[in-house]
Amino acid sequence: MMEPVEFFLNGKPVKVTADGKRKLLWVLRTDLGLTGTKYGCGEGMCGACTVLVDGKAVRSCQIPVSEARGKKILTIEGLARNGKLHPLQKAFLERGAFQCGYCTPGMIVNAYGLLLDNPEPTEKEIIEAMDDNLCRCGAHVRIVQAIGIAAAELKKTGGRT
Amino acid sequence: MKEQNDRKDVARLSRREFLKAAGGGLIVLFSWQSLPAQEGRPRAAAEVPDNFNAFLSIQADGRVKLFTGKIEMGQGIVTSLAQMLAEELEVELEAIDMVMGDTDLCPFDNGTFGSLSTRFFGVPMRQAAAEARGVLLQMAAARLGVPAEQLIVKSGTVMDKENTGHRVTYADMVRGRKIEKRLSPKPPVKSAAALSIIGKSPLRKDGIEKVTGKALYAGDIRLPGMLYAKILRPPAHGARLKQVDVSPVKSNPEAQVVREGDFVAVLHSQPDAAEKALSMIKAQWDVPLDHRNPATIYDHLLKVAPEGDIVSQGGDMGKGEMEASTIHEGTYYDHYMAHAPVEPHTATVRIAGGRVTVWPSSQRPFAAKEEVAQALSLSVDKVHVVSPFVGGGFGGKSPNRQVVEAARLAKLTGKPVQVQWSRAEEFFYDTFRPAAIVKIRSGTDGRGKAVFWDYDAYFCGPRGAEQFYTIPNHREVSRGPYNGVPGAHPFGTGPWRAPGANINAFARESQLDSMAAKAGVDPLQFRLKHLDDPRLLKVLKAAAEKFGWKGLPLPSGRGQGIACAVDAGARVATIAEVEVDKESGKVRVLRLVHAQDMGLVINPEGARMQMEGGLTMGLGYALMEEVRFDGGRILDVNFDTYEIPRFSWLPRIDTILIDNPDVGAQGGGEPPIICVGASIGNAIFDRTGARLFDLPMSPERVKKALAKAFQMKS
Numbered sequence: 001m002m003e004p005v006e007f008f009l010n011g012k013p014v015k016v017t018a019d020g021k022r023k024l025l026w027v028l029r030t031d032l033g034l035t036g037t038k039y040g041c042g043e044g045m046c047g048a049c050t051v052l053v054d055g056k057a058v059r060s061c062q063i064p065v066s067e068a069r070g071k072k073i074l075t076i077e078g079l080a081r082n083g084k085l086h087p088l089q090k091a092f093l094e095r096g097a098f099q100c101g102y103c104t105p106g107m108i109v110n111a112y113g114l115l116l117d118n119p120e121p122t123e124k125e126i127i128e129a130m131d132d133n134l135c136r137c138g139a140h141v142r143i144v145q146a147i148g149i150a151a152a153e154l155k156k157t158g159g160r161t
Numbered sequence: 162m163k164e165q166n167d168r169k170d171v172a173r174l175s176r177r178e179f180l181k182a183a184g185g186g187l188i189v190l191f192s193w194q195s196l197p198a199q200e201g202r203p204r205a206a207a208e209v210p211d212n213f214n215a216f217l218s219i220q221a222d223g224r225v226k227l228f229t230g231k232i233e234m235g236q237g238i239v240t241s242l243a244q245m246l247a248e249e250l251e252v253e254l255e256a257i258d259m260v261m262g263d264t265d266l267c268p269f270d271n272g273t274f275g276s277l278s279t280r281f282f283g284v285p286m287r288q289a290a291a292e293a294r295g296v297l298l299q300m301a302a303a304r305l306g307v308p309a310e311q312l313i314v315k316s317g318t319v320m321d322k323e324n325t326g327h328r329v330t331y332a333d334m335v336r337g338r339k340i341e342k343r344l345s346p347k348p349p350v351k352s353a354a355a356l357s358i359i360g361k362s363p364l365r366k367d368g369i370e371k372v373t374g375k376a377l378y379a380g381d382i383r384l385p386g387m388l389y390a391k392i393l394r395p396p397a398h399g400a401r402l403k404q405v406d407v408s409p410v411k412s413n414p415e416a417q418v419v420r421e422g423d424f425v426a427v428l429h430s431q432p433d434a435a436e437k438a439l440s441m442i443k444a445q446w447d448v449p450l451d452h453r454n455p456a457t458i459y460d461h462l463l464k465v466a467p468e469g470d471i472v473s474q475g476g477d478m479g480k481g482e483m484e485a486s487t488i489h490e491g492t493y494y495d496h497y498m499a500h501a502p503v504e505p506h507t508a509t510v511r512i513a514g515g516r517v518t519v520w521p522s523s524q525r526p527f528a529a530k531e532e533v534a535q536a537l538s539l540s541v542d543k544v545h546v547v548s549p550f551v552g553g554g555f556g557g558k559s560p561n562r563q564v565v566e567a568a569r570l571a572k573l574t575g576k577p578v579q580v581q582w583s584r585a586e587e588f589f590y591d592t593f594r595p596a597a598i599v600k601i602r603s604g605t606d607g608r609g610k611a612v613f614w615d616y617d618a619y620f621c622g623p624r625g626a627e628q629f630y631t632i633p634n635h636r637e638v639s640r641g642p643y644n645g646v647p648g649a650h651p652f653g654t655g656p657w658r659a660p661g662a663n664i665n666a667f668a669r670e671s672q673l674d675s676m677a678a679k680a681g682v683d684p685l686q687f688r689l690k691h692l693d694d695p696r697l698l699k700v701l702k703a704a705a706e707k708f709g710w711k712g713l714p715l716p717s718g719r720g721q722g723i724a725c726a727v728d729a730g731a732r733v734a735t736i737a738e739v740e741v742d743k744e745s746g747k748v749r750v751l752r753l754v755h756a757q758d759m760g761l762v763i764n765p766e767g768a769r770m771q772m773e774g775g776l777t778m779g780l781g782y783a784l785m786e787e788v789r790f791d792g793g794r795i796l797d798v799n800f801d802t803y804e805i806p807r808f809s810w811l812p813r814i815d816t817i818l819i820d821n822p823d824v825g826a827q828g829g830g831e832p833p834i835i836c837v838g839a840s841i842g843n844a845i846f847d848r849t850g851a852r853l854f855d856l857p858m859s860p861e862r863v864k865k866a867l868a869k870a871f872q873m874k875s
Contacts, residue, residue, distance in 0.1 A: 022431075022433055022434075023433060026431060026432055026433040029432075030389075030430075030431050030432065030433075031431075033383060034374075035374075035377070035380070035381035035383070036373070036374020036375070037374070038378075038380075038503070038504070038552075039380065039505075039581065040503045040504070040505075040584070041584040041799055041800055042583055042584055042799075043584070043799050043800075043801070045799055045800040045801055046503060046584075046800055048503055075374070076373065076374030077373070077374050077375075079373070080373055085369075085372065085373070089372040089373060090372075092372045093364060093365075093368040093369065093372050094364065096364075096365060096368075096766055096767075096770050098235075098368075098371050098372070099235030099236070099237070099553075099770060099774055100234050100235030100502070100503075100504070100550070100551065100552045100553040100554075101235065101367065101370075101371030101376050101550060101552070102378060102502070102503045102504040102550075102552030102553060103503045103552075104371050104372060105374045108372065126808075127808045127809055127811065128809070130808045131807050131808045131809045132807075133808075134503060134800060134805060134807060135503065136501055136502050136503050136553045136555070136778065136805060137235045137553055137774045137778070138773060138774030138775065138776065138777030138778045138806070139770070139773075139774060140773075140777055140806070140807075140808050140811055141773050141777070141811065141814055142770070142773070143808075144808065144811070
């Protein structure tokens with residue numbers, strides 16, 4: 001059933017009219033034109049479509065858009081502010097924590113959710129939190145390092161996560 | 162022959178179009194033909210038109226464009242090729258714009274695979290850049306009234322070294338002019354000692370786009386009026402459509418159904434709506450009986466295997482047999498494996514004004530161009546392929562099936578169309594790494610010296626079968642290529658990161674380990690004793706030193722395994738340390754040490770990323786990855802049953818990069834993966850005394866091998 005759904009997307013209010021059962025991933029990518037969030041498996045098994053819903057990392061291919069109503073959605077496009085990369089993005093860039101880059105938005109957003117929850121994760125906690133995000137190129141070692149670097153940077157600067 | 166001629170037309174046309182489009186500046190064309198014959202040079206290179214292969218142009222604004230038919234799929238050539246160009250041209254890396262895989266702008270290229278880009282494209286590109294610099298120096302000498310020998314170049318500015326204020330920029334010299342000039346004799350490229358950009362690790366040129374979500378992949382292209390297509394798929398390979406009822410879709414006026422024979426698709430302005438509409442279609446299929454399954458496939462493959470070709474041979478096998486006091490026999494099996502890139506096959510196609518524009522996820526944009534032209538009965542010059550970033554390839558995006566599907570649908574609907582395969586479609590139409598068999602019979606004499614080696618590789622191709630150990634009597638035969646022969650496999654197979662080399666390395670290095678164990682010799686010493694390649698000796702020693710290898714006869718109970726290989730011009734050695742849970746059969750890799758000599762290293766961090774990536778990806782084929790099938794049915798549809806490596810699998814990884822500028826740049830993206838299986842298999846043997854003969858070494862197989870080893874002992 002077509003219904004209006006309003007939510008906050010990367011800090012700005014948006015309104016879409018859509019079948020409320022449609023998955024958030026497709027509404028983001030098609031109706032709202034934000035293609036940074038990727039399709040990888042459609043079953044919540046790869047994490048390429050990860051977004052934050054009210055600060056929690058969620059697989060956007062699994063949640064209906066109606067569940068976004070009134071909530072704060074953050075996608076990869078919302079991380080850099082005023083042209084300045086978020087410390088996580090900077091650490092991924094400088095550490096070379098990506099290859100093909102297709103899983104990268106999901107990795108960064110999932111890590112962002114982790115740091116909101118746990119600003120000083122141990123390596124073990126990073127691995128546990130990232131374990132359901134798949135990367136085929138094998139950038140894992142550097143992704144773990146980059147998240148650690150970003151966490152340290154955020155602590156040092158007292159910066160936002 | 163016609164195809165050859167067409168290709169030449171394409172090349173000529175692009176050249177003319179390019180020169181026209183370039184407008185002004187300095188342009189250098191170069192060709193594959195200037196390449197020296199090199200180890201591992203692919204036959205494909207001979208198919209490339211001989212006139213030229215790629216362009217660089219220096220624009221009037223001082224920016225430099227590099228046009229290459231290669232594509233970026235994560236391997237990092239968007240940065241490393243730019244480094245090579247900046248080095249020889251003496252410009253800043255930031256001044257270089259990469260134009261990759263655009264079939265209108267870049268001349269023909271056979272595809273991005275085989276660890277060829279740096280080895281074979283890089284060589285003439287550096288040469289071309291050196292030539293361009295030579296031309297610019299001549300022009301500057303005339304302009305400044307100073308002999309060329311007295312000039313130096315820095316960041317695109319030529320200056321008199323006696324009076325550095327006396328200067329002229331590349332941009333000033335090319336502005337308003339059109340220069341297409343060649344030098345004879347060709348100026349040399351820089352010596353290894355003079356390099357300043359090559360050998361450094363600048364940030365990746367694709368980095369900002371990739372960490373901000375701005376990088377565009379084929380599925381991110383949005384065109385006005387574009388429809389997303391979902392295609393009706395058979396339940397099994399070889400199935401024929403018996404009956405189809407599309408009428409339920411008619412209840413959705415926004416969905417469009419098209420049909421051409423067995424090709425049935427639903428299109429909609431939203432991809433999820435197209436998928437939903439497709440699920441309403443009722444289809445019946447004739448599925449042919451096919452008795453090939455994981456239990457029968459190997460007998461079948463041995464039955465249909467072709468005669469084969471000798472890969473290498475030497476000595477006298479009869480003499481070797483006579484000298485042998487111990488005979489070793491091993492049969493090794495590779496199972497079907499998926500490429501499983503996180504980005505599934507995708508293509509976006511627009512037909513407008515008689516021209517077709519294609520944005521594919523493809524390792525072979527020029528092949529896509531020809532395939533689309535053929536499918537739509539158009540001449541090739543009507544098709545323009547633009548290459549967005551590719552979300553992982555590993556050989557799986559060499560075939561362009563999805564591109565042809567999108568092109569047909571764009572023609573049938575008259576609208577721009579995007580096809581993105583679902584994960585299930587990706588598993589179904591993947592051209593898998595093939596099931597393959599390697600049989601080895603080998604012998605050692607009373608002093609533990611290998612005296613003969615008889616090697617038959619079925620359906621994996623020859624890569625990695627060639628003998629590099631000093632075994633006096635040997636014969637290596639390759640029976641059947643990795644892409645199969647008609648009737649061999651129930652579905653498509655094809656190249657998978659270092660095709661053939663993984664199973665050949667697994668078989669060879671496992672067999673060698675068995676020989677060392679029987680001889681009571683430390684497996685590292687056994688290898689060193691049978692090698693005379695100084696580069697290979699060096700990587701083995703470097704890996705052993707880093708690892709802290711202590712020579713003990715096998716099995717030592719420690720869980721340490723070593724393997725080495727020659728691949729794509731590189732030399733590699735990998736050492737693994739494992740822990741084996743004897744109850745569950747689960748293997749945990751604790752540590753991987755990998756040493757690699759890939760010749761001249763263009764970008765050390767980029768090379769290490771490839772090494773870490775190959776080692777991590779290799780854990781999958783070593784331990785878990787195997788496509789389950791029943792005849793033409795593919796039983797794995799997603800990542801729940803087809804498990805690929807994840808964070809929790811990570812061992813401690815150490816990479817050792819041996820810079821060896823004397824041999825030029827060699828392959829770097831494939832070689833690091835090929836010893837992962839063998840080193841782990843050998844480590845399992847060292848830990849438990851159980852030898853694994855199958856890839857992957859899944860918990861079930863490890864348990865069986867343990868039980869067998871226990872039986873033999875008691």
